[in-house]
Amino acid sequence: MGQIAAKTHSIDADGVSNAIEERLQLIIDTIPTIVWSKLPDGSADFLNQRFREYTGFSLVDGLGWGWMNAFHPEDRGTEEWRADLAAGKPFEKEVRLRRNDGEYRWFLLRAVPLRDEHGNIVKWYGLTCDIEDQKRAETQSRALINAIPQQIWSGPPDGTIDYCNDRWRSDTGLGLEELRGDGWQTMLHPEDRDRVLRAWHESVLNGTPYEQEERHRGVDGTYRWFLARGVPLRDGQGRIVRWYGTNTDIEDRKHAEEELRRLSGQLLQSQDEERRRIARELHDSTGQDLVALATMLGQLRGSIPSVERKSRRLLSECKVLADRCIREVRTLSYLLHPPMLDEGGLEDAIRDYVDGFTKRSGIQVELEVSPRFGRMKPDVELALFRVVQESLTNIQRHSGSLQAKIRIDRNADDVTLEVSDKGRGISDSRFPSGVGVGIPSMHERVKQIGGRLDVDSSSRGTTVRVTIPVND
Structure with missing residues (x-):
C-alpha cells in the first residue's frame, strides 16, 4: 500500500509540475513581446510564439543561429554579438527585425545571463520589445529640432555637452565629436571666454538657469552674437539629471x-x-x-x-x-x-549745485566725497552731474523727504555715485517716461559712458546708484 501511495503522490506532483509548465508556456507565448533563451555561445534553444508569428519563422528556422536571419543586414554583426556574449554582462541594443510581410521594425533587445553556483554562464534569457513608434517619434522630434532656426544642445549634469543639433554644427563647421565634452568652448570669442565659462560653471555648481550674451565663431571664421540659455532637468528627488539649452542668434x-x-x-x-x-x-x-x-x-x-x-x-x-x-x-x-563743471570739475559743481538746491527746496543734502577725487573725462563728469541733478529733482517732486545724501567714491577699479533719500519710495509709474527726462534719461546717460545704473526703492526710501569703470 505504501508503494502505491508513493507512486500516486509522484504522479500527482508530476501532474502539478506539468500544469505549471503548461501555464508558464501559455503566458510566455501569449504576452505581446518576444521572449527567448540562448545557450552560452549565443545559439537559440527557445523562441516564444510571438517570435514565430512576427517573423513567420518556424521553430526549427529560428533555433541555433537561425534567429539572426530575421535581423536587418546592418544589425547582424556576428562578431559584435559574440563580443557582447563573451563579456558575460547584461546588455541591450536597438535592432531592426523583419516582419513576416518583409517590413522591418525597430526593437529594443535586452539580455541577462544565468550562472551556476560556480559563476559559469549556463543560459542567456532575453526580451525583444517593439519600439518602432518610439523611434518614429524620435526621428520626427530630431527633424523638428534640426529644422527650427535655433541652436539646441544638451548634456549631463557635469556641464559637458553630448548633443547638439544640425544647425549648431553647420553654423560652426564643427562635428558632434569636436563639440562634445568641453569642445564647444573653442568657438567662444577670446574676450568672452572667461566671463562665459565662469557664469556656466557657477550655474552648473549651483543648479541655476544660465543666460549669457556671447560671441561664437562661425564656419567662415567671423564671430556673431548669441543669447545662450540653459536650464537643468531634475528628477523626483531634485537631482539634476540633464542640462538643456539653446543659442539664439542676436547679431542683428x-x-x-x-x-x-x-x-x-x-x-x-x-x-x-x-x-x-x-x-x-x-x-x-x-x-x-x-x-x-x-x-x-x-x-x-x-x-x-x-x-x-x-x-x-x-x-x-x-x-x-x-x-x-x-x-x-x-x-x-x-x-x-553749470559753468563750475567746466572750471572746477564734478566735485565743485555738485557742491555748488547742492547749496542752491537746499536754498530753493529746503531739503538738507549731505555730501560725502572720497578724498582726492580729482577730475574725470568731461562726458563722464557731465553724465554724473545730470544723474545727481535728476535724482535730487525726483526727491523734491516725489519722495516727501526733507533729507538726502550724495556719496561719491573712487577707487582703483571704479567710481560709484549714490543719491539716497528717506522718503516714502517711488514706483516706476511716478517717473516721467521718454528720452531726455527721468529714469530713462539717466539709464541712457550712464550706458553711454559704459556704466550701470540701479534704482532701489522701498517704503524706507530710494537709492540711485551708478557704477562706472574708472578707466572708461
Missing part, C-alpha cells in the same frame, strides 16, 4: 542696439550742446539786459521827486520784479549748464 539685434545707442548718444550730446548754448545766451545776453534794466529802473526812481509817491512805488515794484527775473535767469542758466 546687437547691431540695432548699437545704432540706437549711437543715435541716443547723439541726441544727448545735441541736447547738452543746446543747453550750453541757451545757458550762455541767458547769462551773456538776457541776463545782462535784465541787469541793465534793473540799473536804469533804479536810476529812474532816483530822478522822480519824493512827492511822486505813486510813481516811485510803481518803479520800486518794477525794480523788485527785474531783480527777481535776474535771479531766476541766473538759476535757469546754471541748471541748464
Whole structure:
C-alpha cells in the first residue's frame, strides 16, 4: 500500500509540475513581446510564439543561429554579438527585425545571463520589445529640432555637452565629436571666454538657469552674437539629471542696439550742446539786459521827486520784479549748464549745485566725497552731474523727504555715485517716461559712458546708484 501511495503522490506532483509548465508556456507565448533563451555561445534553444508569428519563422528556422536571419543586414554583426556574449554582462541594443510581410521594425533587445553556483554562464534569457513608434517619434522630434532656426544642445549634469543639433554644427563647421565634452568652448570669442565659462560653471555648481550674451565663431571664421540659455532637468528627488539649452542668434539685434545707442548718444550730446548754448545766451545776453534794466529802473526812481509817491512805488515794484527775473535767469542758466563743471570739475559743481538746491527746496543734502577725487573725462563728469541733478529733482517732486545724501567714491577699479533719500519710495509709474527726462534719461546717460545704473526703492526710501569703470 505504501508503494502505491508513493507512486500516486509522484504522479500527482508530476501532474502539478506539468500544469505549471503548461501555464508558464501559455503566458510566455501569449504576452505581446518576444521572449527567448540562448545557450552560452549565443545559439537559440527557445523562441516564444510571438517570435514565430512576427517573423513567420518556424521553430526549427529560428533555433541555433537561425534567429539572426530575421535581423536587418546592418544589425547582424556576428562578431559584435559574440563580443557582447563573451563579456558575460547584461546588455541591450536597438535592432531592426523583419516582419513576416518583409517590413522591418525597430526593437529594443535586452539580455541577462544565468550562472551556476560556480559563476559559469549556463543560459542567456532575453526580451525583444517593439519600439518602432518610439523611434518614429524620435526621428520626427530630431527633424523638428534640426529644422527650427535655433541652436539646441544638451548634456549631463557635469556641464559637458553630448548633443547638439544640425544647425549648431553647420553654423560652426564643427562635428558632434569636436563639440562634445568641453569642445564647444573653442568657438567662444577670446574676450568672452572667461566671463562665459565662469557664469556656466557657477550655474552648473549651483543648479541655476544660465543666460549669457556671447560671441561664437562661425564656419567662415567671423564671430556673431548669441543669447545662450540653459536650464537643468531634475528628477523626483531634485537631482539634476540633464542640462538643456539653446543659442539664439542676436547679431542683428546687437547691431540695432548699437545704432540706437549711437543715435541716443547723439541726441544727448545735441541736447547738452543746446543747453550750453541757451545757458550762455541767458547769462551773456538776457541776463545782462535784465541787469541793465534793473540799473536804469533804479536810476529812474532816483530822478522822480519824493512827492511822486505813486510813481516811485510803481518803479520800486518794477525794480523788485527785474531783480527777481535776474535771479531766476541766473538759476535757469546754471541748471541748464553749470559753468563750475567746466572750471572746477564734478566735485565743485555738485557742491555748488547742492547749496542752491537746499536754498530753493529746503531739503538738507549731505555730501560725502572720497578724498582726492580729482577730475574725470568731461562726458563722464557731465553724465554724473545730470544723474545727481535728476535724482535730487525726483526727491523734491516725489519722495516727501526733507533729507538726502550724495556719496561719491573712487577707487582703483571704479567710481560709484549714490543719491539716497528717506522718503516714502517711488514706483516706476511716478517717473516721467521718454528720452531726455527721468529714469530713462539717466539709464541712457550712464550706458553711454559704459556704466550701470540701479534704482532701489522701498517704503524706507530710494537709492540711485551708478557704477562706472574708472578707466572708461
